[in-house]
Amino acid sequence: MRLFKMSLQTKILGLVLSLVFLIIVLLTASFTYMEGEQIEEQKGQLALQISKTISTMPTIINAFNTDDPSKIIQPIVEKIRKKTGAEFIVVGNKQSIRYSHPNPKRIGHKMVGGDNYRALVLGKSYISKAKGSLGTSLRGKSAIFNHNGQIVGIVSVGFLFEDIKVQIIKNIIKVSLISLAVLIISIFGSILLARNIRKDTMGLEPYQIAALYKERNAILHSVKEGIIAVDKNGVITMMNQTAKHLLNFSGDFHNKKVEEILPTTRLYEVLQTGEPQADKEMVLKNKTVIVNRTPIFDKNNKEVIGVVASFRDKTEIEQMVNTLSEVRRYSEDLRAQTHEFTNKLYVLSGLIQLGEYEQAMNMIQDETAALKFQNRILFDQIKDVKVQAILLGKLGKASEKKIRFDIDSNSSLQSLPKQMTLSHLIIIIGNLIDNAFEAVAGTKDACVNFFTTDLGQDIIFEITDNGAGINEEDISLLFNRGFSTKSGHEPRGFGLANVKEAINELGGCIEVQSKIGEGSIFIVYLPKDSKGGLNNGTG
Incomplete structure (x- = not known):
C-alpha cells in the first residue's frame, strides 16, 4: 500500500489556515468577553447617570407633594426613556409604589426585583442586576430627596440583558465578517507562498528534495572521483570522501575558503568567466590529477553562483591503462610461443610423413x-x-x-x-x-x-x-x-x-x-x- 504524501501547498495551506482559524477563534472569544463586559459597564453607567439626573429634577421632586404624582412624572420620564433608549424608567415612592412605567397599567403597583433597599433606606446610587416585570435587566437606581433632605422616593432606570446580548451579537457579526475576509486573504496568500516556494525548488515537493538529497550523498560518496563544490564567494559547500582522501584533509570543511585547502586552485577563473574547463592536469598535494571544472548558474542562467570541480588521481588511470597494455602484450607473447611450437610440430609431422x-x-x-x-x-x-x-x-x-x-x-x-x-x-x-x-x-x-x-x-x-x-x-x-x-x-x-x-x-x-x-x-x-x-x- 502506497503511503499518501502531502504536497507542500497542502501543508502550507493547512498550517496557515489552522493558525489563522485558531487566532480568529481566540480573538473573537476574547473580544466577545471584553465587548460584553464593556457594553454591560457602559449600559450600567448610563442607567445610573439617567437615574441620578431624574432624581435631582425639581419637577420630579415637587411632584411628590401633589395629590397625583404620576400625572406629572409619567410624561416626563417616558419622554426621557424614549430619547435615551432605556427599556424602562420607573419612579416610585418610599413604599416602592410606581408613579411611572412603560406600561401604564402597572402604575400604582409595587416595584419588582427586591433591590431598592440601598436607595430607599441608605440613600445611595448604584447599579444592580435583577429580574423585574419586563425580564432580567441591568439597573441604575438613585434615591429622591425632598428639599429637607429626606428620602421620598426612588428612580430605577433599566436596560434588558436581551437587548445587551443583541448588541453584542451584532458586534460579533461585524468582527466575524472581518475575520472571514482575513481567512480568505490567508488562503490566497498561502497558495501564492506555496507556488513561490515550489518555483524556488523547481517544482519539487519536500519529500522529493529529501530523496534527492539522500541519493546525492550516496552517489557523491560512492564515486571514485573527488568532488568539491564552492559558492560564488569561493566558500566550500560540499566535499566528498574521495576528495578528502586525495587531499589528505580531515575535519570540517564548511565555511572554509577553497584556497585554504587548495592553494593552487583555478576555480576562481571559472567563477569569473563562466567557462567550463575539462581534463586539466594539476598537482594536488604532490599528486598529479585530472580536473574538470563546471560552473553553476542561477535559474535564469545569467549569473555564476558556484563551481563544481571533479578530479581523479592520474596515476590510477595510468596504472589501469598500463596494466591493460601489458596484459595484452603478455597474451601476444603466449600466442607467439604457441605459434612457434605449432610450426615445430608441423615440421616433425612432415619429417615423419617423408620417412x-x-x-x-x-x-x-x-x-x-x-x-x-x-x-x-x-x-x-x-x-x-x-x-x-x-x-x-x-x-x-x-x-x-x-x-x-x-x-x-x-x-x-x-x-x-x-x-x-x-x-x-x-x-x-x-x-x-x-x-x-x-x-x-x-x-x-x-x-x-x-x-x-x-x-x-x-x-x-x-x-x-x-x-x-x-x-x-x-x-x-x-x-x-x-x-x-x-x-x-x-x-x-x-x-x-x-x-x-x-x-x-x-x-x-x-x-x-x-x-x-x-x-x-x-x-x-x-x-x-x-x-x-x-x-x-x-x-
Whole structure:
C-alpha cells in the first residue's frame, strides 16, 4: 500500500489556515468577553447617570407633594426613556409604589426585583442586576430627596440583558465578517507562498528534495572521483570522501575558503568567466590529477553562483591503462610461443610423413635438450610463478623473432613479496625484455640475456642485449615520457616511463649501462621490504 504524501501547498495551506482559524477563534472569544463586559459597564453607567439626573429634577421632586404624582412624572420620564433608549424608567415612592412605567397599567403597583433597599433606606446610587416585570435587566437606581433632605422616593432606570446580548451579537457579526475576509486573504496568500516556494525548488515537493538529497550523498560518496563544490564567494559547500582522501584533509570543511585547502586552485577563473574547463592536469598535494571544472548558474542562467570541480588521481588511470597494455602484450607473447611450437610440430609431422625418422628424432632430442636446460633454470631455480609465466611468453616470442633468449644459469629466485604484483612485473620485466628484443632485431647473432637473484636485501633483475647501444647523452632521458631513440610514426616513449613509475612505486631503482656498438644492460633493484628500500632514481 502506497503511503499518501502531502504536497507542500497542502501543508502550507493547512498550517496557515489552522493558525489563522485558531487566532480568529481566540480573538473573537476574547473580544466577545471584553465587548460584553464593556457594553454591560457602559449600559450600567448610563442607567445610573439617567437615574441620578431624574432624581435631582425639581419637577420630579415637587411632584411628590401633589395629590397625583404620576400625572406629572409619567410624561416626563417616558419622554426621557424614549430619547435615551432605556427599556424602562420607573419612579416610585418610599413604599416602592410606581408613579411611572412603560406600561401604564402597572402604575400604582409595587416595584419588582427586591433591590431598592440601598436607595430607599441608605440613600445611595448604584447599579444592580435583577429580574423585574419586563425580564432580567441591568439597573441604575438613585434615591429622591425632598428639599429637607429626606428620602421620598426612588428612580430605577433599566436596560434588558436581551437587548445587551443583541448588541453584542451584532458586534460579533461585524468582527466575524472581518475575520472571514482575513481567512480568505490567508488562503490566497498561502497558495501564492506555496507556488513561490515550489518555483524556488523547481517544482519539487519536500519529500522529493529529501530523496534527492539522500541519493546525492550516496552517489557523491560512492564515486571514485573527488568532488568539491564552492559558492560564488569561493566558500566550500560540499566535499566528498574521495576528495578528502586525495587531499589528505580531515575535519570540517564548511565555511572554509577553497584556497585554504587548495592553494593552487583555478576555480576562481571559472567563477569569473563562466567557462567550463575539462581534463586539466594539476598537482594536488604532490599528486598529479585530472580536473574538470563546471560552473553553476542561477535559474535564469545569467549569473555564476558556484563551481563544481571533479578530479581523479592520474596515476590510477595510468596504472589501469598500463596494466591493460601489458596484459595484452603478455597474451601476444603466449600466442607467439604457441605459434612457434605449432610450426615445430608441423615440421616433425612432415619429417615423419617423408620417412626421415632419424632427422625427426634428432630434432626432438635437440628441442628436448634445450627445453630441459631452460626448464631446469626456469622451474627449479626461479620459483616465482609470475616471473615464470612472463619468461615463458618471452621465450616463445624470442623464438618467433629468431632471437636467442638466454636465462642465466646462475639465476635464482624465490617467491616474490606480495607488494610486487603481476602488473608490476609485466610492466618492468616485460618492457625491458621487449626493448632488448627491439634493440637486437635484425642484427647478426641477436642475443638477449636475463639474470635474476634475490640474495641480499633486494630483488635484482638484469637484462642484457648485444644491440647497437645507447648514446651517453640519451641515457639520462630514457625514462622521460615521450622520449624515444626509435623512429617511426607510432607513439613511443611510454614503455620505459612506465617502467620507472612502477619501480618508484615499489621503492626501487634502475641502472643503465650502455656503449655504442656494445649493447646495453638494464639492472633493476627492488627492495624486499616495502617500507625501506633504495632511493628512487637512475644510474
